[in-house]
Amino acid sequence: MINLHLLYPEMVLAVMALGLIIAELFVAAKHSRILYHLAVLAAIIVLCLVGFTLSNPGQYQGLGTLWSVDPLSQFFKLLVLLATVLCLFLALDYKELPPKHAGIFLCLLLLSSCGMMFLVSSVDLLLTFIALELISISSFILTGFERRNKKSTEGAVKYFLFGAFSSGVMAYGISLFYGFTGGTRLIGLAHTGGPLFILAILLILLGFAFKASIAPMHFWVPDAYEGAPIPVTAFLSLAPKIATLGAMLRLFSVLLPASVLDLTALFALLATLTMTIGNFTAFFQNNVKRLLAYSSIAQAGYMLIGIVSGNTLGLEGILLYSFIYVGMNIGAFAVAQAVGSENSRPDSDPYALESFNGLARRSLGTALAMSFFLLSLSGIPPLAGFIGKFYIFSSAMQAGHYLLAAAGVINSVVSVYYYMRIVYHMFFKAAQTQAALPIGPYLFGSLAIATIAVIFFGIYPEPLIAGVKASAQYLP
Amino acid sequence: MSAQISLAHYLTLGALLFLIGMFGALTRRNIIGILMSIELMFNAANINLAAFNHFLHPQGVAGQAVALFIIAVAAAEVVVGLALVLAIHRNTETVYVEEFSILKG
Numbered sequence: 258m259i260n261l262h263l264l265y266p267e268m269v270l271a272v273m274a275l276g277l278i279i280a281e282l283f284v285a286a287k288h289s290r291i292l293y294h295l296a297v298l299a300a301i302i303v304l305c306l307v308g309f310t311l312s313n314p315g316q317y318q319g320l321g322t323l324w325s326v327d328p329l330s331q332f333f334k335l336l337v338l339l340a341t342v343l344c345l346f347l348a349l350d351y352k353e354l355p356p357k358h359a360g361i362f363l364c365l366l367l368l369s370s371c372g373m374m375f376l377v378s379s380v381d382l383l384l385t386f387i388a389l390e391l392i393s394i395s396s397f398i399l400t401g402f403e404r405r406n407k408k409s410t411e412g413a414v415k416y417f418l419f420g421a422f423s424s425g426v427m428a429y430g431i432s433l434f435y436g437f438t439g440g441t442r443l444i445g446l447a448h449t450g451g452p453l454f455i456l457a458i459l460l461i462l463l464g465f466a467f468k469a470s471i472a473p474m475h476f477w478v479p480d481a482y483e484g485a486p487i488p489v490t491a492f493l494s495l496a497p498k499i500a501t502l503g504a505m506l507r508l509f510s511v512l513l514p515a516s517v518l519d520l521t522a523l524f525a526l527l528a529t530l531t532m533t534i535g536n537f538t539a540f541f542q543n544n545v546k547r548l549l550a551y552s553s554i555a556q557a558g559y560m561l562i563g564i565v566s567g568n569t570l571g572l573e574g575i576l577l578y579s580f581i582y583v584g585m586n587i588g589a590f591a592v593a594q595a596v597g598s599e600n601s602r603p604d605s606d607p608y609a610l611e612s613f614n615g616l617a618r619r620s621l622g623t624a625l626a627m628s629f630f631l632l633s634l635s636g637i638p639p640l641a642g643f644i645g646k647f648y649i650f651s652s653a654m655q656a657g658h659y660l661l662a663a664a665g666v667i668n669s670v671v672s673v674y675y676y677m678r679i680v681y682h683m684f685f686k687a688a689q690t691q692a693a694l695p696i697g698p699y700l701f702g703s704l705a706i707a708t709i710a711v712i713f714f715g716i717y718p719e720p721l722i723a724g725v726k727a728s729a730q731y732l733p
Numbered sequence: 734m735s736a737q738i739s740l741a742h743y744l745t746l747g748a749l750l751f752l753i754g755m756f757g758a759l760t761r762r763n764i765i766g767i768l769m770s771i772e773l774m775f776n777a778a779n780i781n782l783a784a785f786n787h788f789l790h791p792q793g794v795a796g797q798a799v800a801l802f803i804i805a806v807a808a809a810e811v812v813v814g815l816a817l818v819l820a821i822h823r824n825t826e827t828v829y830v831e832e833f834s835i836l837k838g
Contacts, residue, residue: 383799390806397813401820410821411833417817418767418830421810422758425774428803429751432781432796439790441799480836 260321266306266334267374273299274367281360289359290349296363297345300370304338307331318732323381323442325507325732332576332728333377333503336583340495341370343587343703347594348488350697353403362402366492369395373500380512382431382441382461385504389427389468392497393420400485400493412484419477423467430460443512458518462509469501471561472530475554479542482550483608487597490546491590494553499579502560506575510567511731524565525661531558532668539675545593546608548675549586552634555672556582562658562665563649569729570652576725578645581633581714585642588630588707592623595696595704613679615688623694624683626708631676633711636669640715644722743784751777764818764828768811775807 277292277299284291310317311331318326345366348354354362372391379385397420401413434457435441467474482490509520535555542548560582563575596616597607605611617624633642646669653662696704714721750773757770779800786796822828 383802387802387806390810394809394813397817401817404820405824407824408835410817410824411835414764414817414821414833415836417814418758418764421768421771421814422774424806424810425754425758425771425778428775428778429747429781431799432747432778432785435782435796435799436785436789440793440795483836 260319263319263321263326266303267371269306270303270367270371274364274371277364278360286357289356292359292363293345293349296367297342299367300338300342307334320732323384324378325380326378327730327732328728329731330378333500334374336580337370337373337496337500340583344488344492346699346703347491347591349699351486351488351594352598353486365395365399370496373496376500377503379504380443382434382443386427386431389464390424396493399489400481403486408484412481416477416481419467423464423474426460427464430457433457443508446513446517465501465505469498470554470557471527472534478554479547479550483544483546487590487594491587495583495586498557502575506564510564521565524561525658528558528561528565529664531561532665536668536672543610544606544608545610549589559646559649559665562653562661565658565661566652566656568652568656570655572729573725574648574652576728577648580721581641581645584707584710585630585633587703588626588711591700591704592627595694595700599695610682613682614686616683618688620694626704627683628680629708629711631679635673635676641711644715644718740784740788743780747777747781762829762831764830768814772807775803779803
C-alpha cells in the first residue's frame with residue numbers, strides 16, 4: 258500500500274521550490290520580482306492540483322504507508338496554500354528583503370508549506386516529526402532573513418532555541434512511543450494507558466504545542482513575530498499554526514480517541530491558559546506586531562476548544578475558524594505592513610501603535626478594513642469571526658464543557674479592549690502627516706480578498722459551512 | 734549472575750542523557766552550550782530507539798530507521814543554529830543569551 262501518487266501535489270511543490278534556487282542563478286538581482294511571481298504561480302498550480310484531487314476522491318484520495326489523503330487533509334492543504342499565496346503577495350510589496358537572496362527566501366517559504374502539507378496528511382509519527390522539522394528549520398531561517406537587522410537575528414535565535422529544544426523533547430517522546438507500541442504508526446492504537454505511554458504522548462504533545470503556540474510553549478511567539486520581516490510574521494501566524502492544529506485534530510481526536518487515553522481535562526486546561534495568557538498580555542503591548550502575536554496565541558486557544566469538545570461540531574468549528582482566521586489575520590497584517598513600511602525613521606519603532614494615529618483621515622478605506630478585521634478577530638457579529646467562534650463555543654456547550662465555553666466568551670469580551678485600542682488610534686488621534694497612505698498593488702490585492710472574505714462569509718456563511726461539512730471526513 | 738547489559742541499562746543511560754541535556758538547555762547561558770545540550774537530548778532518543786529495537790522489537794528495523802532520521806534532522810538543525818549564532822554574533826558581538834534583550838514586553 259505505497260500509494261505514492263497521492264502525494265503528487267507535495268512532490269510538485271518541492272520540485273518547484275528547489276527549481277526556484279536554480280532559477281535564481283539565471284535572474285539578475287534587480288529582476289528578482291520575476292522569482293516572486295514564479296513562486297506565486299507554483300503555489301497556485303499546486304492549489305489547483307489539490308483542488309483537482311477533490312474532484313475524483315476515488316482515485317486521488319486514500320491511505321498510504323505514512324500518510325492519509327482525505328477531505329480533512331485536503332482542506333488544510335488548500336488553506337495552507339492560500340495563506341502562502343497571500344503572504345507572497347505581502348512579500349512582493351515589502352522592501353526590506355534582500356533581492357539578492359530572493360530565490361532562497363521563496364524556496365524556504367514553499368518548502369515550509371510543503372512540510373505543512375505533509376504534516377496534515379501524516380498518520381505516522383516519523384512523518385509528523387520530519388514534517389515539523391521541515392517547517393521549523395525553514396521558518397528559523399525565514400525569521401532571521403534580514404540578517405543585518407538586530408531584531409531579526411535575535412528573534413530567529415530565540416525561535417531556534419525553543420524550536421530545537423521542543424523537537425528534542427518530541428524525539429524522546431517518539432522513542433518511548435516506539436518502545437511501547439513497536440512502531441510509529443498511529444492507526445489502530447489499542448493499548449490503554451500505562452505511565453510510559455502517557456509520558457510519551459505528553460512529550461509529543463509538547464512538540465505540537467510549540468508549533469501551534471499553545472500556552473506553556475508560547476514564549477518564543479512575540480519575540481520571533483516582532484523580529485521577523487512582516488510578511489514572514491503573517492506567514493508564521495497563519496500557516497504553521499493551522500497545519501499544526503490540523504495535525505493535532507487528527508492525532509488527538511481521531512487517532513487517539515478518549516477510550517485509549519483521555520486528555521480532555523488537559524486540553525481544556527491548555528485552551529483556557531492559552532486564551533487567558535494571550536489576551537491579558539496583549540493588553541500591555543504598544544507594538545502592533547507584538548499585539549497581533551499575543552492575539553494569535555489567544556486565537557490558537559479558541560481553536561483548541563474544538564479539540565476539547567471532540568464532537569463533529571468541534572471538528573467543523575476548527576475547520577471553519579481556521580478558514581476565517583486566515584482571512585482576518587492576513588488582512589490585519591497587510592494593514593500593519595502598509596503602515597509600518599511607510600514610517601522609516603530609524604529613531605522610532607515603525608510598528609508602534611502611534612504609527613496608526615489618524616489613519617482614518619489619511620486613508621478611510623484602509624482604516625475601515627482594519628476595523629473590520631479587528632472586530633472579526635474579537636468575534637463581533639455580523640463579521641466572519643463571530644460565525645467561527647459561535648461554532649466552536651456551541652460545540653463546547655454540546656459536549657458539556659460549560660465552564661470552558663464561558664471562559665472563551667469572557668476572553669472574547671476582554672479581547673475587544675485591546676483590539677479597539679488600535680481602532681481608537683486610527684479614528685480619534687491626530688495624524689502626524691496628512692499624506693495618503695501608500696499601498697502597493699499586491700498588498701492591496703491581499704487586503705481586498707481578506708476584506709471581502711471577512712464581510713461576505715460573515716453575512717452569508719452557508720457556502721463555507723457546506724464546504725466545511727464536506728471536508729469534515731477522514732480516513733483512519 | 735552474568736554482567737549482561739540489559740534494556741534497563743540502556744534506558745537509564747538514555748533517561749540520564751535526556752535529563753542532563755534538558756538541564757543544560759535550560760540553565761546554560763552560552764548559545765553553543767545550549768546547542769550541545771540539545772544534541773544530548775536527540776542522542777538520548779537515539780539510544781532509546783536502538784535499544785528498544787534490539788531488545789523489544791527485533792523483528793523489524795523501524796527503530797533504527799527512525800534513529801537515522803533523527804540524526805539527519807539534528808545535523809540539519811545544528812547547521813542552521815550555528816549559522817544563526819554567527820549572524821547574531823556579527824550584529825551584537827556576544828553569544829550569551831541574557832544579553833539578547835532588544836525584544837521584550
